[in-house]
Amino acid sequence: MRADTKDLAGGAILTLIGLYVLFRSLDYSIGTASEMGPGYYPMVVAIVLIVLGLLIAALSLRRSGIIPMPEWRPLAAVLGSVLIFALGIRYLGLMPAVIGCTFACAAGHRGWNPRATAIVAVVMAVSVWLLFSKFLGLTMPALIWPVYIL
Amino acid sequence: MVDLASILMGFQTAFQPVNLIYCFIGVFLGTFVGVLPGIGPLATISMLLPITFYLDPTTAMVMLAGVYYGSDYGGSIASILLRLPGGASSAVTCLDGYPMAQQGRAGVALFITSVGSFIGGSFGIVLMMCFAPALADFTVAFASVEYFALMVLGLAASGSITSGSPLKGLAMVALGLAVGCIGTDVNSGVTRFTFGFLELFDGVEVAVVAMALFGISEVVSSVGTPQTLDLLKERVPFRSMLPTRDDVRRSGGPILRGTAIGSIVGIMPGVGGTVASLMSYATEKRISRTPERFGKGAVEGVAGPESANNASAQTSFIPTLTMGIPGGASMALMLSALMIHGIAPGPGLMRDHPDVFWGLVASFWVGNVMLLVLNIPMIGIWIKILKIPYQHLFPAIMVLLCIGVYSLNNSVFDLYLLLALGLTGYVIRLLDFEPAPFLIGFVLGPMMEENFRRAMLVAQGDLGYFLTRPYALAMLLAAAALLVWSIVSNFRQRPMTIEAILPEPHA
Structure with missing residues (x-):
């Protein structure tokens, strides 16, 4: 048919x-x-x-047509980065959440460079903490576990 | 007719330092995300929504509007230099802008784009100043029946006048309406479709829906595309931007026609800039004596659509601000930004908050001047942004998206919602449905239910009541005509799409 x-x-x-x-x-x-x-x-x-x-x-x-195949790797990476951020900010704090989110999303790119991602992740974690937590005054502790740092 | 005192007051508001600063931030961010592929004005506006809680409503709207029309400018830069449209409406600019760049005329294309957009935008603003008050006066007599009819018309238009299949667009509107039902029913206090989640009692945040549909799913498809770094021009010196006398002669007509087309299309509720650019391109190609030049670097193909696009960007604020009916998905977000501040968009806006209305309109012009002045010397910066590796860019965007959603209510639940709706958005795109009508339906849904209820209460449940209200009847008939047309066109030829205009995009 x-x-x-x-x-x-x-x-x-x-x-x-x-x-x-x-x-x-x-x-x-x-x-x-x-x-x-x-x-x-x-x-x-x-x-x-x-x-x-x-x-x-x-x-x-x-008429006829087909469903295009989903791009599994980017899909899993992007959705995974949201999940990791959600769990991270709930249990570990803002900085681990940002670092995990960055890595998960970067892993979706073919031929990604983990070392460069590590730099991006740390830069993002620090600048996001300064911007949102310190400058805008949102309640997002940098770390919840193992020590609490606001 | 033209209320000079109000216009003057508007400019006074727009020239306040704080508004100038936020206008600049808005147009800068707008151009930035317009240049970047994979993240558009919608995701940006929704990421900025939480920040606007802390701002004065006028300032907030000035910034968000700047993002909206700034992104059109940015989108054309990426289209011309990289053949990478930042959004659907700038896709048309690729058709002739990129070939122009291949011929070493990128500077001219960018210059004509800026000038055309400026002319189109300015004309749209003048139209707004002249007609918005009259339209508001006219709609002030509207009762819930007329509002209901107007919303039906707006939804029918936004669903059926899309670049894809009208039937699928309408289905997305209906899906948006259904998701809009989630939460507590204001009349009875009954919670609907909450699946037992306490967090859903207040409904779903519009910013979460927008970030999921336009942020997540766009990032997914961008992460999957390899980065094209074959930039045609590393540098665009100012001298290369000056158009030849021939370019000027060829562009004048298209800019004026594009402005006219864009202004008319923008005023129609539910129809956005993509349709305006497409119509302008098709018109120029049809009336040209040398249609074979189109697609090979004809300056008319850049000038017309860009003017149309920007004119419609401005005039689409007319139905949004005077009637509360959004002209597109971005306008729907603007509406919710106003409502966050407790300002009801509609005919009352101009009466109760003249400073917001006129300040915003005047700021459009200030923002357009900023874009014109800034864009030409800043082209170099935008080109550098295009060279940021995707594997660093998109993780950073994801972090900002997640924080944006989390900061709305400090709620992890919203992040799970982002995940679920993001997946939904991806499936929507995969199956060739469009997310924009979904968002419009979602935002208008609760308002439509309220007006539907009130209208039927007055009518005592009798649909014949609509026959006694001529305006409501006319709008409903127009909506019905659109629906019939959309179903018929589904059986007949293909709807108007970019592919239909351009036979084969050569890579």
Whole structure:
């Protein structure tokens, strides 16, 4: 069967999200058009979403196409750098978070230079701490563990 | 008509030292991120949002607006010198700007760009000064019915007039509306779609959504692209910028036509600068006696779209500030910046906060002068920025993105949200959907629900009520026409895209 799998997948995902929103909105009270409950507007949005999703999926059957492969390495590196920053700032402090984030993102580049990254990471950690913690006065301790340094 | 006293007051506000400084910071940062590939004005504006909490609302808006129109200038620099468009709207500039650079005429292209942008921008500002008050007077009589209709029209336009498939654009609007439902319903106090997370009771921060959709997913695709360092010109001496008499003769018409096209396109709610540049390019090519020169370094192909782009950048503030309907994703962020400061955008803005409105408009002009004066001597700096290795640049950007999100509420949860929405944004791009209509839907969603509710309350649930309100009816009919057109065009020819204008981009 001929189909543009990219649009087929997109339409299917949107339809599923729409269905989820529809069923959840039925849990909230719908009310009437003149006195809408909290579920009324999400229900309308969900219906629009489902209709559009189905239309996109249906039209995708008229032509062919493929889903491009994701770029796994940059994707993992960038999302990983957010995760490392989140965990770092929660448990270790701003500086380790920045250093970890820098390394994780740099590792996404083909042919990266870890030594140069180390310099960038340290420069970033210090300047970010000075700018946000010292100059702008945001509460971001430089280190939480093993010692607490504000 | 033209309110000279207010304009004067605006310039007084804009010339206050603090506003001048932040205007400069704005246009400088804007040009900077415009030059850089992989991070655009949207991610920058959202990173700056937390800082604007500490600023006076006028100053905050002056800076954010500077980022917005400054990035257009920066985007054209990268387009001309490297064939690397910083954003979709400057992609058109690559078509003839880069061939000009290949012929050793990069300086002329940059000069014409600056002058064209300045003329386009200035005209847009004048239009704003003349028409915004009239439009505000007109919309001040709007009730929730008209607002609802206006929002429907704006959303329909932003979804269907995109560079991709209109149907997919509309689907993104709907998805944005759905995500906008997350949080506590103001009328009933019921929490919706919070998945049990306490942190979601207040809804999702618009800055997080913007940074995820436009920051994370752009960085992912940039990290994957190898850096092109074949800069055509290491140095652009001032003398090489002077256009020949022939260039001036050829550019005049395109600049004026581009300005006109851009001004009209910018005023339409929900339509951004990309459409303006594309339309201007197509027009110039069509009316040219020598269309075969286009794509091979025709100065008209740079002058027209750049003027159109900047004119629309300015006039897109008209619907944003007078009606509260954003002209594009960046405008949607501007709206939320205003709302952070407790200022409701809309017809009341000019009445209740004339200093914000007129100060902002005057600062546009100050910022455009700054860009014109600064850009020519600073080209060398921008070229150096283009040479920063990506493997150092993008980690630094990621650190700033993460800190920006964290500092919003000192919340690690927001970082997890950034992660989830960033992945969503990547999937959106991978499947050829556009994130901009998503953001517009997300920002307008809660306002639209509120007006929808009020309108239906007044109408007592009767849809026939719309028939008795001529303006609302006209806007809804226009929206319906757009929807029908977008569905029909999906069955017929390809929508207007860069690829459709340029047959084959030779690498």
